[in-house]
Amino acid sequence: AQKVTQAQTEISVVEKEDVTLDCVYETRDTTYYLFWYKQPPSGELVFLIRRNSFDEQNEISGRYSWNFQKSTSSFNFTITASQVVDSAVYFCALSEDNSGGSNYKLTFGKGTLLTVNP
Amino acid sequence: EPEVTQTPSHQVTQMGQEVILRCVPISNHLYFYWYRQILGQKVEFLVSFYNNEISEKSEIFDDQFSVERPDGSNFTLKIRSTKLEDSAMYFCASRSPGRAWNQPQHFGDGTRLSIL
Numbered sequence: 001a002q003k004v005t006q007a008q009t010e011i012s013v014v015e016k017e018d019v020t021l022d023c024v025y026e027t028r029d030t031t032y033y034l035f036w037y038k039q040p041p042s043g044e045l046v047f048l049i050r051r052n053s054f055d056e057q058n059e060i061s062g063r064y065s066w067n068f069q070k071s072t073s074s075f076n077f078t079i080t081a082s083q084v085v086d087s088a089v090y091f092c093a094l095s096e097d098n099s100g101g102s103n104y105k106l107t108f109g110k111g112t113l114l115t116v117n118p
Numbered sequence: 119e120p121e122v123t124q125t126p127s128h129q130v131t132q133m134g135q136e137v138i139l140r141c142v143p144i145s146n147h148l149y150f151y152w153y154r155q156i157l158g159q160k161v162e163f164l165v166s167f168y169n170n171e172i173s174e175k176s177e178i179f180d181d182q183f184s185v186e187r188p189d190g191s192n193f194t195l196k197i198r199s200t201k202l203e204d205s206a207m208y209f210c211a212s213r214s215p216g217r218a219w220n221q222p223q224h225f226g227d228g229t230r231l232s233i234l
Contacts, residue, residue, distance in 0.1 A: 045225040
């Protein structure tokens with residue numbers, strides 16, 4: 001069974017601080033996919049990034065960066081120089097590539113509420 | 119950019135009534151999903167749908183729930199006799215064929231269902 005743990009329920013920072021959101025996952029599959037989604041106060045889910053299990057290369061996109069480490073089953077997300085507009089709930093999610101099927105349902109963590117104060 | 123659209127954005131229904139939530143997936147997508155998010159909690163998988171049939175459903179998706187793709191464009195979630203605990207945000211998602219790596223799910227903005 002797949003599981004995603006986001007141990008940080010809430011984080012509060014001051015604008016321009018760097019912040020890292022933790023994500024730890026569990027899966028029995030050797031092929032799987034990891035995602036981060038942002039949920040602003042308006043409620044929609046905004047896709048941020050995906051990684052597959054055979055590509056541990058870290059990624060940077062502007063102020064966002066992601067650190068994927070299979071050895072610790074972690075897929076952490078860092079926002080550099082945070083801004084008030086970054087305030088949202090951030091969800092980490094896992095999808096397994098089981099049995100060659102194509103379902104790819106997402107299992108979400110409980111989310112981390114990030115508040116960036118001016 | 120194409121997007122998944124959901125209607126209505128907010129639905130208020132009396133307990134015991136039937137409700138239908140509607141979704142229009144992205145036009146060339148073939149895989150469809152419903153998820154639920156109770157207020158303040160995580161997003162939970164309900165059901166996936168492909169080739170006009172359910173491919174997987176969760177424990178939440180009991181006999182009160184059904185899905186349908188009635189006309190090749192809409193994808194609906196029906197709750198037959200709503201309960202108070204059905205109050206939640208319901209998200210529809212769709213994706214193209216292919217591995218999840220390069221074909222992520224695209225989510226609609228959600229329908230907030232309030233059961234009175």
